[in-house]
Amino acid sequence: MKILVCDKETLLLKLLSSELTPHGYNVFTADNGYRAMTLLRAEKPDIVITNILLPLINGFEFLSQIRKINRRSAVIVYSAIKSEHIIEQIFLLGARDFIAKPFDPEKLIIRIKMLI
Amino acid sequence: MNTVTYILNFAIMIYSLSICLYYVFLGLVSAFHLIAYKKSNSFVDHNLLLSSPMAPGISIIAPAYNESKTIVDNINALLSLHYGIFEVIVVNDGSKDDSLEKVIKEYELEKVDFAVNYQLKTKEIRSVYRSTNKAYRFLTLIDKENGGKADSLNAGLNISQYDYFVAIDVDSVIEPDALLKMIKPFLESTDKKVIATGGAIYIANSCKIENGQIIDIEVPRNMLARFQVLEYTRAFLMGRIAWSRLNGLLLVSGALGLFDKNVAINCGGYYSQTVGEDMELVVRMRRYMYDRKEKHSVRYIPDPLCWTEVPTTLRMLGRQRNRWTRGTMDTLWIHRKLFFNPKYGRLGMVGYPFWFFFEWLAPIIEFSGFCYLIVLILLGSINCYFFLFLLAFAYLFSVAFSFYSILYEEFTYHKYRRVEQIYRLFFTSLIEPISYHFLNVWWALTGNISFLKGEKTWGAMDRKGFNSKE
Amino acid sequence: MLSHKYMVISVYIALLSCVLTIVFFFRNNLEIIFTTGKFPLITNLKFNLNEFIHAFNQDNTPHQVFLRYFIALVSLFIIICFISINVLFILLILRRLIKFDKEKKDALKIEHIQKLIIQYLYSDKSAYAIDQLRRQQKQIVVDQLLALYVSIVGNKARMVRELFFSLKLDEYVYMRCNNYYWHVRVKYMDIASIMKIERVKNIAQRYMHSSNSLMRTCAIKAYLNLDSEHSFDYLHRFKKYITEWNQINLYNLIVKQSLSVPSFYQFLSSDNPTVVCFALKMIQLHIQTERRREVLQLLLHKDTAVRKEVVITIKVLYIKEAVPLLMANYKTESELVQFEIIRTLAKLDTEESTLFLINLLNVDDFKFRMEIIKNISLTYRKRILTEFESNKEIVAIVKHVSDKRIMF
Numbered sequence: 001m002k003i004l005v006c007d008k009e010t011l012l013l014k015l016l017s018s019e020l021t022p023h024g025y026n027v028f029t030a031d032n033g034y035r036a037m038t039l040l041r042a043e044k045p046d047i048v049i050t051n052i053l054l055p056l057i058n059g060f061e062f063l064s065q066i067r068k069i070n071r072r073s074a075v076i077v078y079s080a081i082k083s084e085h086i087i088e089q090i091f092l093l094g095a096r097d098f099i100a101k102p103f104d105p106e107k108l109i110i111r112i113k114m115l116i
Numbered sequence: 117m118n119t120v121t122y123i124l125n126f127a128i129m130i131y132s133l134s135i136c137l138y139y140v141f142l143g144l145v146s147a148f149h150l151i152a153y154k155k156s157n158s159f160v161d162h163n164l165l166l167s168s169p170m171a172p173g174i175s176i177i178a179p180a181y182n183e184s185k186t187i188v189d190n191i192n193a194l195l196s197l198h199y200g201i202f203e204v205i206v207v208n209d210g211s212k213d214d215s216l217e218k219v220i221k222e223y224e225l226e227k228v229d230f231a232v233n234y235q236l237k238t239k240e241i242r243s244v245y246r247s248t249n250k251a252y253r254f255l256t257l258i259d260k261e262n263g264g265k266a267d268s269l270n271a272g273l274n275i276s277q278y279d280y281f282v283a284i285d286v287d288s289v290i291e292p293d294a295l296l297k298m299i300k301p302f303l304e305s306t307d308k309k310v311i312a313t314g315g316a317i318y319i320a321n322s323c324k325i326e327n328g329q330i331i332d333i334e335v336p337r338n339m340l341a342r343f344q345v346l347e348y349t350r351a352f353l354m355g356r357i358a359w360s361r362l363n364g365l366l367l368v369s370g371a372l373g374l375f376d377k378n379v380a381i382n383c384g385g386y387y388s389q390t391v392g393e394d395m396e397l398v399v400r401m402r403r404y405m406y407d408r409k410e411k412h413s414v415r416y417i418p419d420p421l422c423w424t425e426v427p428t429t430l431r432m433l434g435r436q437r438n439r440w441t442r443g444t445m446d447t448l449w450i451h452r453k454l455f456f457n458p459k460y461g462r463l464g465m466v467g468y469p470f471w472f473f474f475e476w477l478a479p480i481i482e483f484s485g486f487c488y489l490i491v492l493i494l495l496g497s498i499n500c501y502f503f504l505f506l507l508a509f510a511y512l513f514s515v516a517f518s519f520y521s522i523l524y525e526e527f528t529y530h531k532y533r534r535v536e537q538i539y540r541l542f543f544t545s546l547i548e549p550i551s552y553h554f555l556n557v558w559w560a561l562t563g564n565i566s567f568l569k570g571e572k573t574w575g576a577m578d579r580k581g582f583n584s585k586e
Numbered sequence: 587m588l589s590h591k592y593m594v595i596s597v598y599i600a601l602l603s604c605v606l607t608i609v610f611f612f613r614n615n616l617e618i619i620f621t622t623g624k625f626p627l628i629t630n631l632k633f634n635l636n637e638f639i640h641a642f643n644q645d646n647t648p649h650q651v652f653l654r655y656f657i658a659l660v661s662l663f664i665i666i667c668f669i670s671i672n673v674l675f676i677l678l679i680l681r682r683l684i685k686f687d688k689e690k691k692d693a694l695k696i697e698h699i700q701k702l703i704i705q706y707l708y709s710d711k712s713a714y715a716i717d718q719l720r721r722q723q724k725q726i727v728v729d730q731l732l733a734l735y736v737s738i739v740g741n742k743a744r745m746v747r748e749l750f751f752s753l754k755l756d757e758y759v760y761m762r763c764n765n766y767y768w769h770v771r772v773k774y775m776d777i778a779s780i781m782k783i784e785r786v787k788n789i790a791q792r793y794m795h796s797s798n799s800l801m802r803t804c805a806i807k808a809y810l811n812l813d814s815e816h817s818f819d820y821l822h823r824f825k826k827y828i829t830e831w832n833q834i835n836l837y838n839l840i841v842k843q844s845l846s847v848p849s850f851y852q853f854l855s856s857d858n859p860t861v862v863c864f865a866l867k868m869i870q871l872h873i874q875t876e877r878r879r880e881v882l883q884l885l886l887h888k889d890t891a892v893r894k895e896v897v898i899t900i901k902v903l904y905i906k907e908a909v910p911l912l913m914a915n916y917k918t919e920s921e922l923v924q925f926e927i928i929r930t931l932a933k934l935d936t937e938e939s940t941l942f943l944i945n946l947l948n949v950d951d952f953k954f955r956m957e958i959i960k961n962i963s964l965t966y967r968k969r970i971l972t973e974f975e976s977n978k979e980i981v982a983i984v985k986h987v988s989d990k991r992i993m994f
Contacts, residue, residue, distance in 0.1 A: 014700055015704060246992055
């Protein structure tokens with residue numbers, strides 16, 4: 001199973017990658033929107049875990065692009081933003097789950113399993 | 117005869133010296149301000165506003181005229197701006213193409229009975245559309261009779277529900293965090309109320325754009341656009357920033373500006389009889405505040421918030437410049453009462469006169485200087501050595517000024533990162549004073565002439581859009 | 587791209603030669619011009635330079651003296667421009683090249699540090715990783731650890747914090763909090779506040795009344811976060827303006843860290859209106875109702891912003907006793923507060939307040955009508971419709987407000 005993780009912080013990407021790989025997932029990481037889009041097209045990941053604020057792409061735009069490119073991908077969005085409007089918008093754009101940042105990386109796996 | 121030439125010489129000399137000093141002064145002021153701004157904003161987390169219930173709502177008003185090709189993408193970009201509470205009001209100004217149908221289809225819009233507050237007079241609003249899809253609940257579309265950009269903005273103001281509004285050109289690329297950065301000065305205001313903010317505009321020609329975002333920044337390949345890169349950098353990083361610091365701004369660019377809605381409406385909204393409605397509104401808002409003796413300020417943010425395509429042909433560019441000149445003259449004429457009027461504080465004593473002398477009068481003086489020069493050469497009374505001496509000075513000064521603006525760009529946002537991009541900018545600034553500059557003077561001059569002839573249009577029979585693209 | 591380089595260089599050389607020519611003409615005179623302001627005679631030059639110079643030296647009329655100074659000034663300008671063009675040209679390109687190089691090196695360093703941190707977190711060789719991390723550039727390690735620490739909670743976050751302290755980075759941060767430059771202080775004080783380095787609290791206290799607004803906000807934030815006992819006491823003697831931006835910052839901190847807060851009623855008597863506003867906002871946030879009557883006394887406060895906030899507080903705390911007071915004040919209030927009063931009265935929803943609002947609909951002002959109908963309880967809409975049947979505007983507004991597509 002392929003997972004694409006997108007965030008600006010490369011250290012967090014590395015951490016999530018080391019967190020998820022032992023569970024048997026194939027983890028790809030992208031630290032900007034451009035790379036994320038390329039990976040999305042090339043690898044067609046089953047799950048996309050992304051921060052809503054990404055460099056080089058607008059988060060909402062990214063969500064709608066995921067839906068266009070690969071409808072099957074389940075999207076988990078995490079963010080430090082707590083605005084109700086924005087969270088609502090994230091779900092309306094097709095996200096399956098929203099995680100408030102800061103989150104526990106060890107519990108992320110539970111959220112992922114719930115989606116499958 | 118001798119005394120006449122003597123006085124003339126002397127006057128021109130004083131004028132050019134003071135214009136140089138003016139530019140040096142602006143450069144210095146903005147240098148200090150940029151350093152301070154950079155320091156104080158390097159660690160500010162603008163995203164705080166996204167989770168705060170205290171963030172004010174913003175209405176985005178985007179007038180569109182025959183933008184069928186790009187309108188859907190542009191609205192998408194606007195809807196996905198990073199902000200908590202906002203609405204996007206697209207005003208279809210009687211387009212003759214299928215842009216209205218396109219938008220209605222894309223966003224599943226329906227006609228609704230919208231109670232419009234007719235506080236500003238506009239052309240007739242045919243209908244207001246809202247979406248049935250909840251994902252597009254922030255979008256409102258107005259269909260109205262054609263009446264120009266100012267008229268469309270006024271119609272948008274009548275519909276808008278929040279306390280602040282953003283006026284934008286629908287075809288420019290807005291950075292996702294633009295609203296966050298622009299609202300911040302309003303929230304930081306103390307007893308001095310901020311009534312408008314604007315952001316720096318960069319040139320998008322030849323840049324790589326994907327999904328409504330600038331992916332790769334490139335110096336334009338077109339030479340005319342490249343000259344404009346320098347022009348914009350100078351205008352924003354050296355001019356506007358300094359004026360913002362001195363609180364003497366007369367202009368917030370029409371491509372992107374955030375305003376206090378109550379002030380804008382109370383002073384009468386946009387004035388639809390001019391082509392320079394953006395400048396006119398700011399001057400009138402300030403005038404209104406001065407009349408009511410309220411402390412206020414207009415701010416400029418050096419952050420690059422907005423990317424726009426500039427005209428790349430002589431004809432289009434000439435038309436744009438012609439329009440700008442007419443807009444400036446209109447505003448200066450309508451508000452002539454401000455000229456050296458101590459009642460209007462810095463606006464009357466500093467902002468307006470400087471704009472009058474150095475922005476409007478400069479091309480005219482320059483042109484008459486050329487004529488005078490030719491006359492002198494014909495009469496044979498020119499001192500060749502002295503002439504070359506001054507010419508060298510003028511040339512070096514303008515090159516140095518451009519170089520400094522590149523330096524500012526480098527130290528603030530260094531959007532142009534590669535070495536060859538800097539080479540290109542240097543080369544452009546070396547040839548600019550002997551090529552592009554003359555064109556600019558000529559356009560400003562023709563703008564003056566067409567203003568005096570009484571032209572009020574946007575300057576084209578086949579008018580295509582409001583924007584610089586035309 | 588090379589062609590460009592050549593173009594630049596060729597134009598540059600042309601420029602250089604032009605200026606050198608001029609300097610050559612002046613070479614004997616520059617010194618004299620700058621020391622005396624006089625323009626000496628040169629005899630061995632072409633053009634009509636002879637006469638030109640001669641004309642200046644014939645007499646010492648003010649005009650001639652002025653011209654001499656003018657020429658001196660312009661030459662000075664030329665020299666300055668020329669030098670700065672040269673310097674900038676070299677400086678910018680050098681800076682670009684150096685930065686390019688540095689960015690590459692930094693990226694490598696960051697990569698290495700990140701690997702070590704992950705090693706510490708996920709492998710059994712953590713002792714080795716700590717040892718290695720000690721030798722790295724502290725600033726980068728701090729930045730990396732912090733970026734990670736703010737995104738995660740739980741076991742891993744605890745480990746990151748432990749690593750931070752075992753690398754003795756708290757001492758480094760403490761030292762940087764005492765830096766001469768304020769922007770460095772602000773940055774590291776923020777870090778100290780997030781990492782809860784207790785002893786930074788004393789430094790924070792020192793800057794809480796600083797005249798620099800950013801420094802002040804940051805110090806306050808750090809102090810609130812580090813000292814839970816006396817946290818809000820500073821408001822008692824706070825003289826500065828609390829801008830909305832500051833409030834958003836503090837609010838965010840309080841919500842995020844769920845700080846324990848005192849009763850904010852003690853600040854309502856402050857002379858500083860912005861402090862009162864802030865206290866009212868906090869009362870709203872924490873719904874502190876114990877001394878609710880005190881709020882009503884502020885309805886006649888001289889500051890508009892305070893009055894507005896009081897009305898909102900009444901709405902949030904649901905103080906029904908305030909209805910007659912609000913109605914009495916309505917006429918004399920400024921527009922901004924009037925809108926708030928309308929919202930509050932609609933929310934309180936007593937019989938007299940509703941009657942008052944429906945009565946207000948008679949005033950011919952779209953904005954007020956809209957506000958009233960928008961906020962008034964749903965049950966009254968029918969009544970309004972029947973009562974104002976003939977008034978087109980009100981009917982339109984009711985239709986507008988009832989439309990699910992418009993009001994979401």
